[in-house]
Amino acid sequence: MPERDLTQERLNDFVVKFANVNGTGSASANSLIMKSIFRMGVPVVGKNFFPSNIQGLPTWYEIRVTREGWRARSGRVDLMVAMNAETYARDIAEVAPGGWLLYDSTWPRPSLLSREDVTVLGVPLAQLCGDHFEGARARILMKNVMYAGVLAALLDLDLEIVRELLGESFARKPALADSNMNAIRIGYDYAREHFDCPLPIRIAPMDETRGHVMMDGNTAAALGCVYAGATVGAWYPITPSTSLMDAFRAFCARHRVDPETGRNNYMVIQAEDELAAIGAVIGASWNGARAFTPTSGPGVSLMNEFIGLAYYAEIPAVLFDVQRVGPSTGMPTRTQQCDLLTCAYASHGDTRHVLLFPADPGECFDFAVQAFDLAERLQTPVFVLLDLDIGMNDWMTKDPQWDDDYRPDRGKVITAEMLEGMQRFHRYLDVDGDGIPWRTIPGVGEKGAYFTRGSGHNQLGAYTEDPAEYQLVVDRLRRKFDAAARLVPTAVTEGSGRAEVGIVSFGSCDGAVREALAALRRTGVAVDYLRIRAFPFGEEVEEFLRDHEAIFVVEQNRDAQLRALLTLETAVEKRKLRSILHYNGLPMSADCVVDAVVAALAQGEAA
Numbered sequence: 001m002p003e004r005d006l007t008q009e010r011l012n013d014f015v016v017k018f019a020n021v022n023g024t025g026s027a028s029a030n031s032l033i034m035k036s037i038f039r040m041g042v043p044v045v046g047k048n049f050f051p052s053n054i055q056g057l058p059t060w061y062e063i064r065v066t067r068e069g070w071r072a073r074s075g076r077v078d079l080m081v082a083m084n085a086e087t088y089a090r091d092i093a094e095v096a097p098g099g100w101l102l103y104d105s106t107w108p109r110p111s112l113l114s115r116e117d118v119t120v121l122g123v124p125l126a127q128l129c130g131d132h133f134e135g136a137r138a139r140i141l142m143k144n145v146m147y148a149g150v151l152a153a154l155l156d157l158d159l160e161i162v163r164e165l166l167g168e169s170f171a172r173k174p175a176l177a178d179s180n181m182n183a184i185r186i187g188y189d190y191a192r193e194h195f196d197c198p199l200p201i202r203i204a205p206m207d208e209t210r211g212h213v214m215m216d217g218n219t220a221a222a223l224g225c226v227y228a229g230a231t232v233g234a235w236y237p238i239t240p241s242t243s244l245m246d247a248f249r250a251f252c253a254r255h256r257v258d259p260e261t262g263r264n265n266y267m268v269i270q271a272e273d274e275l276a277a278i279g280a281v282i283g284a285s286w287n288g289a290r291a292f293t294p295t296s297g298p299g300v301s302l303m304n305e306f307i308g309l310a311y312y313a314e315i316p317a318v319l320f321d322v323q324r325v326g327p328s329t330g331m332p333t334r335t336q337q338c339d340l341l342t343c344a345y346a347s348h349g350d351t352r353h354v355l356l357f358p359a360d361p362g363e364c365f366d367f368a369v370q371a372f373d374l375a376e377r378l379q380t381p382v383f384v385l386l387d388l389d390i391g392m393n394d395w396m397t398k399d400p401q402w403d404d405d406y407r408p409d410r411g412k413v414i415t416a417e418m419l420e421g422m423q424r425f426h427r428y429l430d431v432d433g434d435g436i437p438w439r440t441i442p443g444v445g446e447k448g449a450y451f452t453r454g455s456g457h458n459q460l461g462a463y464t465e466d467p468a469e470y471q472l473v474v475d476r477l478r479r480k481f482d483a484a485a486r487l488v489p490t491a492v493t494e495g496s497g498r499a500e501v502g503i504v505s506f507g508s509c510d511g512a513v514r515e516a517l518a519a520l521r522r523t524g525v526a527v528d529y530l531r532i533r534a535f536p537f538g539e540e541v542e543e544f545l546r547d548h549e550a551i552f553v554v555e556q557n558r559d560a561q562l563r564a565l566l567t568l569e570t571a572v573e574k575r576k577l578r579s580i581l582h583y584n585g586l587p588m589s590a591d592c593v594v595d596a597v598v599a600a601l602a603q604g605e606a607a
Contacts, residue, residue, distance in 0.1 A: 012042050012067035014078040014201035016151070019091045020144075021084050022051050022059040029144035030061040032165055033151055034394060038214055039161045041206040043069040046214075046394035047587055052239065052333040058087045069208065071360065071395065071511030075589035078201055079154075081147055088112060100199065102150065104143070121195060123150050128186055133179075142183040149187025156198035158205070159188065213399050217390035218294075220361035221320055222247035223400065224368025225292055226255065229408050230318075232291035234269040234280035239332040240388040241294035241322040274299035278306040278317070285316045286452065288441035290372050290408070292318035297326050297339045300346060307381055308347025309454040311477070314428070314437070316375035316382075316411075319343075320368075323387040325585045334585025335388035337507055340561040343383045344535055350474060352481045354382045354488060355535040359510040360390060362397040363533075369406075370489065377411035378484055379439060387556070389508045389587040412438040419445040427461040428473060435480035481536060488534030491541050495528030501597070502548035506532040506562060509554050509588060516593035525601065532562070537569055545572040552600070554580045554593055 016033070020026035030046075037044045045064050051057035064074050082091045082103040088111065092101050097117040103109065105122025112120050125146050129139040152162060163181055170177035191197055222244050225233070235245045245268065252266040267284075271277040277293045284291035295303070300321055310317045323339045325331040343355055354374055356367045367384050375382040412432075419425065419440070427450040428437050437459075440448030450461045458469040459476070494517065495502075505513050510531055520527055530544040545551060545566065553563040560579040567574050580596040582588040 009200045009202070011202060011204040012065050012206065014065050015074050015076060016063045016065070016079045016081065016155075017077045017091075017094065018061045018063075018081045019084045019087050020059050020061070021086075022057050024083075024144065025141045026059070026083065026144045027061070028169075029148045030063070031394075032145075032148050032162065032169075033155075033157070034063050035165055035214065036152070036157050036161050037063070037065055037155075037203055038209050038396065039165070040158055040203055041209050042203055043067065043206075043208050043396055044214075045071050045396060047073060047389070048393055049586065050333050052331065058084050065203065067206065067208070069396075070515045070590075072515055073512075073587050073589045075591045079199070081151070082112075083144075083147065085109070092118060100154075102147065102154075104147075121150075121154075123147070123187070123190055123194075125187070128190065129183075132182070132186060142179070145180050145183040146187035149184035149189075150191040151187075152184065153188045153191035153197045154195065154199050154202075156202040156204075159184070209396065211399055212396050214394050215361045215397055216243070216392055216394060217358065217361040217364040217386050218244035218322065218392060219247045220364040220397070220400065221294075221358075221368045221384065221386070221391075222251060224365040225318075225372075226251045227365075227402060227406075228290060228369040228372040230290040230292055230372060231256070231266045232269070232281070232284040232289045233267075233293065234271055234277040234284075234291065235293050235295065236271050236274045236277050236299065238274070238296050238299050240324055240392050241296050241299075241320060243392065244294040244320055244322065274302040275306060278303040278310075278319070281317050281319075282306060282310050282315050285310075285375075286442070290316075290318075290376075292320065292372075294320040294322065296322050296324050296332075297342065298329070300339060300342055304347045307353070308349060308351055310381045311347060311351050311353065312349075312454055313452050314379040314439070314477075315452070316372075316379055318368075318371045318375050318382050318384070320384045320386070322391040323385060325583075331585050333388070335508070335556070335587055336583055336585060337385075337387055337509070337556040338558075338561070338583070339385065340555075340557070340565060343385060344565060346381075346383075350478075352478070352536070354378065354380060354481075354484050356382065356384045356489065357506040357533050357535075358384065358386055358390065359507055359531065359533075360397050361395050362400060364390065365400045367489070373409040374484070374487060376413075377409050377487065378436060378480060379411060380480070385507065387508050393587070412436055414438050414440045414444070414448060416445045419447040422447060425450070426459065428457065428459045428476075430459070430476050435476050435478075435483050437476075485536040485538050488536070488538070490538050491533055491544070492531045493529065493540070493544065494531075496526065497528055497547070499526040499528045500549045501526070501601075502528045502530060502544060502551045503554055503593070503597075504530045504532065504544070504551055504562070504566070505554040507556075509556060512588045512590045513554055513593055515590035516597070519590060519594050520597060523598075525597065527597065535565065535569070537566075541566075542570055542572075545570055545576070549576065550578065550600075551576050552578050552580050552593075552597060554582075556582050556588060558583045 047062040049060040104125040106124045106126035256266040281291040325334040325336045358364045458464040555562045
């Protein structure tokens with residue numbers, strides 16, 4: 001994308017990046033800036049890049065202010081807040097020509113003046129903190145709050161909104177709210193006295209955040225689990241999914257406690273490992289509870305055997321895979337979409353699993369509810385595949401909506417009254433011809449008893465090694481999976497439908513792709529877009545692939561897993577598919593898509 005002239009006033013369209021030391025309390029100050037911008041009605045997104053191991057290592061937080069509401073990274077930095085001496089060289093190198101770098105000038109750094117195309121703003125933060133606050137820890141924390149005050153002046157933030165946010169954060173400790181506001185005011189006044197404020201990049205109030213909230217996907221998914229009626233969660237802690245269970249526990253502690261007895265109406269189990277976690281989920285689901293586990297790629301690998309059991313024994317289960325960078329331990333605090341094939345065919349033998357692909361926290365909420373309905377209707381494991389970018393970063397998303405008339409879809413569950421009218425119950429018999437048998441909940445009646453097994457069984461539920469009987473059951477499982485294509489969320493399309501070139505993507509790539517489409521349209525390039533929201537693929541996916549001569553498949557992994565899945569599971573001609581891959585662990589930007597499409601068109605690789 002073309003370079004922008006930062007000397008010209010640019011309202012609500014820039015990026016601020018914070019370079020901090022992990023463990024210094026900077027997250028609160030950075031979040032205060034982002035929330036203040038949001039409260040001023042201006043669309044904003046926040047991306048956190050943090051280390052996976054110990055306190056004291058570098059961490060970065062990136063705020064993109066975007067009046068047009070784009071949700072991807074921009075791929076550039078206009079203002080760098082450099083608070084980590086160890087990364088100064090790297091940080092100043094990231095600043096776009098004409099941009100600014102803010103640092104603590106208590107200790108002068110001549111090397112920061114090495115770029116003539118960057119304006120360096122020095123503020124003696126440590127010295128100011130030493131003059132106004134007591135105690136080493138307080139001075140460290142207040143230094144972060146003080147640079148937030150400097151930014152409030154530079155970016156023209158509303159100080160009353162800042163004060164309001166501090167009051168909310170420290171509602172039970174008003175003295176802390178006052179001391180934080182004092183630090184804000186010190187930084188604000190220093191900037192106003194020593195710099196031309198505001199900068200050409202600044203905030204102007206808008207009204208574009210009404211009806212939206214700032215939320216991460218893990219919190220949204222946890223809230224969806226509560227609304228779906230989930231009462232059992234089992235997990236083994238793993239980055240980046242642990243906060244999903246933390247949020248679920250917090251929601252349940254507020255809303256799932258009997259007001260009369262004080263007893264919890266939920267259970268959260270921290271298991272000894274991922275295998276035990278999925279085992280607990282399967283046991284709870286078999287007993288009629290709605291149960292789930294959040295994990296990441298390494299956890300899914302360990303769960304494979306039990307996932308196969310749930311698939312073959314036809315027990316509902318919901319798994320949230322918050323994907324991170326692999327293989328092996330990989331980079332646990334970086335994002336990727338690298339578990340697609342692992343989840344689609346998890347376990348040994350012939351298995352296919354239902355996958356849902358939310359694109360933002362709003363869909364994390366919605367798809368969490370749908371996942372439980374699908375798992376029980378289809379009597380099978382259902383995966384919700386988000387990633388670290390969606391799960392742990394700050395997104396502006398529409399306020400989740402709820403239909404009070406919603407009732408959980410428990411699927412084909414035989415009641416005690418139904419059992420009374422039956423001569424005999426056969427657990428795996430397809431009586432309706434849709435591939436889905438009827439099930440019972442333990443304890444509903446003696447006629448509903450059956451033996452659950454992961455070994456060979458026939459349609460009556462009895463053990464078998466008879467080839468014909470075995471094949472009858474696994475063929476029905478395949479028919480059930482095919483039927484799921486009509487039940488899962490349909491793909492979303494954008495464009496005229498007449499362009500020869502199409503883009504196919506899924507999940508968190510959506511923000512970058514949509515921004516890229518707008519950039520391509522401005523250059524006269526017409527592209528249709530299909531966002532896949534689930535597997536198995538519906539007929540609309542087949543139609544899109546059939547109707548476009550050249551198709552770019554955009555995904556965040558090295559081995560083109562979505563492209564491979566499309567090749568395996570649809571009738572698309574392989575020659576049509578061209579990969580656009582991003583897999584360095586950082587959320588992708590629109591530039592990645594635009595550059596690849598433009599280059600292919602220039603070389604005549606696409607019509």
